[in-house]
Amino acid sequence: MEHIVIIGNGIAGVTTARHIRKLSNKKITLISAESEYFFSRTALMYVYMGHMKFEHTQPYENWFWKKNNIDLVHGYVDQVNPEEKVVTLSDSTSISYDKLVIATGSKPNKFGWPGQDLDGVQGLYSKQDLELLEQNAPNNKVCKRAVIVGGGLIGIELAEMLRTRNIPVTFLVRESSFWNGILPSGESQMINEHIMEHHIDLRLNASLQEIKPDENGRVKSVVIAETGEEIVCNLVGLTAGVTPNIDFLKDSDIELGRGVKVNRFLETNVKDIYAIGDCAEQHEAIGNRRPIEAVWYTGRMMGETLAQTLCGNPTEYRPGHWFNSAKFLDIEYQTYGWVFPEKTKMDNEMHFHWRHPHKKLCITIAFDQSTQIFLGINTFGIRMRHEIFDRWLTEKRSIDHVMAHMADANFDPEFYRTFESEIVSKFNVQFGKNIQTQKKSLKRIFHIA
Known part of the structure; x- marks a missing residue:
């Protein structure tokens, strides 16, 4: 056998x-x-x-x-x-x-920082990392401050975890805005605000120079490369990717x-x-x-x-259209297709961005300026239906079709209809369009067979 x-x-x-x-x-x-x-x-x-x-x-x-x-x-x-x-x-x-x-x-990245192997320095990837975190940061008496190095999804998860135990957190992000290598600027700025509103000390344009030990070989502080500032801490979370x-x-x-x-x-x-x-x-x-x-x-x-x-059926790996989801503290994030940040955006890629004036809700939609074909969408705080966007991407639907039928893709049609006129009106003004949203029957909105 x-x-x-x-x-x-x-x-x-x-x-x-x-x-x-x-x-x-x-x-x-x-x-x-x-x-x-x-x-x-x-x-x-x-x-x-x-x-x-x-x-x-x-x-x-x-x-x-x-x-x-x-x-x-x-x-x-x-x-x-x-x-x-x-x-x-x-x-x-x-x-x-x-x-x-x-x-x-x-495994978590390490970039040869002095002190990166000290006691009290760890990543957050494995079961063993979770067990080690319970030792290093059981409460805010043992861990009076934590420093997290690296502005990715694991870093923000670790920050959220530590804050639930009232442990002060300083978050070192070497970029000028959180996750701006992935997110367009409007979204990245919203996440910056959200992190700070959760009482996390976000330091942008800040990278790690070294981790200093105490007399027992445990972490005692970190030094920021750009300013030389020394931050006293009991835990360093290395979350600069894997x-x-x-x-x-x-x-x-x-x-x-x-x-x-x-x-x-x-x-x-x-x-x-x-x-x-x-x-x-x-x-x-x-x-x-x-x-x-x-x-x-x-x-x-x-x-x-x-x-x-x-099992005898040779099959190529064909992952289909890109999609992903995550959480930034209590904001749900979804992405379908491709929405590139400004620095890597394709020449013909146009973006439409809408953000709620008061709540942490926004969407960014990408489309091709020449062909008007829908390329992708990012949503924050708004849950969308994967199967609909997957179909629109496969069918190469136009941006006009997507804007007119967006309510079909929303898990909460009542929410979308509340802001539908505002969103579509802004799109029409920005791109000189005259999109009319389609009125849906309840049967179509809720996908009743």
Whole structure:
């Protein structure tokens, strides 16, 4: 019986195992050093915040794996030997395979800062990171101030977590505005305001120079590179992005870049070895996507795709239109298609931006100036329907069609209708249009069959 070994039990690895089992009776071994059982990584913050227990983050009961004949091994892979088709664990255990799937995810970036390995300095990615955070920042008596380095989604999650325990937070963001490498300026500015309204000390244009130790080898302070200011703190959260977790492969024959290099079938250069999820790097990016996509849903899609190939149905990875979602404190964010920030915006890309005058609600819509084709949308605080935007992008609908039928895509039609005339009027004035919104029957608005 063919034996498939999967290294990593995150969403990519587990999805692969589950779908292989749906399609075949192949022997499956799932190896993980992080946790014995799969858990939802995005839920870690809610454990610290007291909204759930860790066991509530496990989507499957512990008996699920045995019932589905998926063997779990709790251990760290030290080495992969492609010639002998063997992986070796840190305890010297060897496991042979017929086909190997590398799904080892990411690890927090470290950029060689002095003091980056001190006690009290950590990332927020793994179960172990959550456990370490409970030690480093159990309350505001032990942790009198935290400094977070890096203005991404993990950084803002960590800030929110710490503030629920009334721990003061200073947030160092080297850019001139939060996440402005991803967001257009209007949205980025709104998030700046929102962060500060939550009593987080946001420092823009501020990067880390060094982390200083106390006499016991724990973090005592950080120094800001641009100003030389020293900030006393008990915790430093390193959240300046992640990098593929592939160090254990450096002595193998597997081709590596920043990640494990793969083709459209998620195959490496070595026969019978594949890579998926955060650690996989496409030789050539797919459309406007990045070669490495550290995103939950792409890991799941890669797992589903690879399972088909491993079960005799070779299938290319085709992720479709880009979409993503996140939360900035209590603001929900969704994006569909492509809405680039000003510095990377395409020549023909035009933006329409609307923001509520008082609430933290806004939309930015991108379209092609020449063809008038809808390119993408960002929404903050407004929930939209994925299937409708996905269809509009596939059909290459015009911006006029999207503006006229926006109520169809909104989860809360009453909310949209409240501001519909204001939004469309602003669009018409800005672009010299005369869009008339379509009146919808209740049956169409609520998608009643």
